[in-house]
Amino acid sequence: QQQVKQSPQSLIVQKGGISIINCAYENTAFDYFPWYQQFPGKGPALLIAIRPDVSEKKEGRFTISFNKSAKQFSLHIMDSQPGDSATYFCAASGIRGSGSRLTFGEGTQLTVNP
Amino acid sequence: DTAVSQTPKYLVTQMGNDKSIKCEQNLGHDTMYWYKQDSKKFLKIMFSYNNKELIINETVPNRFSPKSPDKAHLNLHINSLELGDSAVYFCASSQNPPGWGNEQFFGPGTRLTVL
DSSP states (O other), X not given: OOOEEEEOSEEEEETTXXXXXXXXXXXXXXXXXXXXXXXXXXXXXXXXXXXXXXXXXXXXXXXXXXXXXXXXXXXXXXXXXXXXXXXXXXXXXXXXXXXXXXXXOXXXXXXXXX | OOSEEEEOSEEEEOTTOOEEEEEEEOSOOSEEEEEEEOTTOOEEEEEEEETTEEEEEOSOOTTEEEEEEETTXXXXXXXXXXXXXOEEXXXXXXXXXXXXXXXOEEOOOEEEEEO
């Protein structure tokens, strides 16, 4: 059962444009929503994360917007650069505990054209 | 220094063989994981250990057996390899089980190809 749905599957933007990736979740017990970035041939790496008690978190050109009532969150990449070309994964997990786990979205392949 | 390392990087083998992938982390973390990433890049957790104790065991064939000799190591042994086992396997670690502020650090992955 896929508990985190991510869209689009792929995204092409021009340099300087805004990239937007959306995720929706089902489990209201989720309380940690990270985004991971994966370059070809590498493992995923944490990019930015948000808790459900805030609606937005910004780190440099990367912003997470969170809508708790709609159970949706999104990643915005401002002034997208060719170096941002990678696969982006949203994820979610519940309250920390021995059985908690990160559930990943399907991933979005972002290509930023020069 | 590599935080989470895996060996080998590439593994090509015949169906029916048995193989192992090794993982080591030098971050002092208590929790380690194995993930499988399929050809569509979907990441799915397989196992998780906390302080050498198995805490997550997803619906994975019995042919897959993790072993944690100590907190810094988590190995994955696969028996009777099948074509469908071809994927990239990632090891990861975190200080504690998943939750706020508990970043997971991933290794570089092991690309397994079963012929």
